[in-house]
Amino acid sequence: MIKYSIIIPTRNRAKNLKKCLEHITQLNPPLYEYETLIIDNGSTDETKLFTTYFESIIPNIQYIYESTPGLLAARNRGLKEAKGSILCYIDDDSFVDIHWLVGIENAFQDSTVVLAGGANLPYFEAHPPRWLKYFWLDCEFGKHLWELSLLDLGNRKKQISPNFVFGCNFIIKKETLLACKGFHPDCLPEYLALYYGDGETSVAAQLNSQGISALYSPEIKIRHLVEKSRMTEEYFVKRYRNEGYTRSFIQIRKDNNLYDKISYNFIRKSPPKTIIGLIISKRFNILKKVLIKLDQGYKEYMKIKTRCELRCQESYRVHQKKAKKDKDFLNYILKDNYLDGE
Secondary structure, eight states, X not given: OEEEEEEEEESSXXXXXXXXXXXXXXXXXXXXXXXXXXXXXXXXXXXXXXXXXXXXXXXXXEEEEOOSOSHHHHHHHHHHHOOSSEEEEEOTTEEEOTTHHHHHHXXXXXXXXXXXXXXXXXXXXXXXXXXXXXXXXXXXXXXEEGGGTEEEOOSSOEEEOGXXXXXXXXXXXXXXXXXXXXXXXXOOOGGGGGGOOOTTHHHHHHHHHTTOOEEEOTTSOEEXXXXXXXXXXXXXXXXXXXXXXXXXXXXXHHHTTSXXXXXOOOOOSOOOOOHHHHHHHHHHHHHHHHHHHTOHHHHHHHHHHHHHHHHHHHHHHHHHHHHHHOHHHHHHHTOSOOTTOO
């Protein structure tokens, strides 16, 4: 009986997919069976060929073609086709740790766990630019670099906000995802970029509103490929453009009472310190800020960050304007769910 469904949406990234599947071949086997679903979202490269190659190596691997463009359609097709009760979503550039699936099995032995994730550590294709480190943000649980879906919350199992389970390593009970009415729109081809939504964040927010935590387990670890092309100013500016569309999407749904009871709080603060700790920390931070400001990498970061924020604000306004003028576009944003993949 299949209990775990590994779901990998992909499009024209056969080289990355091959490496992703190679890591799956090295997994320590869990007690229960698992399947691997390759959801091909319109590839014209060797995606199907590679899947066929791994049929004799990976148990219960299946190739599924989904013609509707976008990550939403691929994710929800995986939800529809999955035989397992626990859905394990990863990206085609997520390279799982050897203990990943056993870690998932261990996590869900606790029947109260409905959502789990682990560390998404960087696998750099090239040496990162000096400004990149400044995009890391501290949070209550550890640190993250959301622009690249990177996350490091330490080496201990802990309860965390569902907001800190990113889509490249997103493990959820099938019944829970169905109760949340599936995912919302996410990564799309460039010509459909205005139709970005809040992806898996909508699921996290619904769980937040019910007071449900996620489980972070260091066993559920992946290495997330950071391609050279993503460590550029232009990529980050584009990423913030899409973020502007997402923020507008969320705001419009809030304004129309669809998100009244849903929490979108994203905790980015460091944990509280003792009085002595605060004094030491304050003095250290003053020195740190002086040193940072002398760093050329920080100056580059500030330039890029400023441009990113301006692009985000601009795309937010564009999205808001279109929603006011285009009734069909507004109705799309206000859909009850997107399980039809569109």
